Amino acid sequence: MNKCQANKSFHISTPKEFSFRECLQFLARSRLEKLHFVENDRVRKLFKSAGKNFLLELTSPSATSIQVEFLNTVPAQSHKTTIYAYIREWFDLDTDLAPFYKLAENDSLLKNLVRQFYGFRLLKMPDLFETACWSIIGQQINLTFAYTLQKRLIEAYGQRYEFNQRAYWLFPFPNVIAELSPSDLRQLQFTGKKAEYIIGLARLIQEGKISKASLLALPNIEAVRSELLKIRGIGPWTANYILMRCLGFSSAFPIEDIGLHNAIKRQLNLTRKPTIAEIRQLSAGWQNWQAYAAFYLYRSLI
């Protein structure tokens, strides 16, 4: 973490197989996205640390670094440390992709993807509540509508911060959603079920019955998965999605995912979608890289 410009920014050195541009392409996939803002090869994000709002702007001035600039206020050192760790997690900078690229060389499904999207990273969603809500919202609806619902949820119950005539948003906090009744979310055109799931989840988190730390303290992925599956509204797909996107399990694999099926169909030029058994065969050699493989397949759908 190198300081510069009177501490208004710092740099993060990036690993070898990293492309800021490829990551931004994914972050920019929906114009309805409210939690970050991509424009001119830069991404802005509002980040709250210990009660303070920091508006971050990330650019990549060289192939080996990300620059993080503080637009509204310069954080104290303790906040900078938190922000530094947050961005490393967001862009998954601590994973060495070399083994994945090596196995992909001899994989019919991955070979072209890793060439096409070289340096693309599994973009994490570090907040558990945000990830779980997003995956519940996304159940059985198209992505465009999922983004619409997420946008409504954020604009209705999230925190807004304005800077230079532009609004930036924080995802709603569990304590706010925990106070709602399903009819509040029905008004945003959530299904009654999804409204119940999300409010129930908010209450579990609010009551301290589940947290990212408590899940990560469990001994292995199976223990975490079974803990997630106890939560109403979280089935196999959602559990795997959270394991992959938030909790950092590289072997998590949402094999039931329709988007994944479509990506494989397109990649292999099939006339029909692959069966679960066929996907098991195709992914047999992906041990400990299933999450990355899935994410590269998602990337191919943009």
Add this chain to the structure above:
DNA sequence: TTCCAGGGTAACG
């Protein structure tokens, strides 16, 4: 118009 979307639950046989 019909069918399918980055599924899950609850109510059936």
Add this chain to the structure above:
DNA sequence: CGTTACCATGGA
């Protein structure tokens, strides 16, 4: 127990 109806709306 395995199977099925239902959810709510947008896009193709």
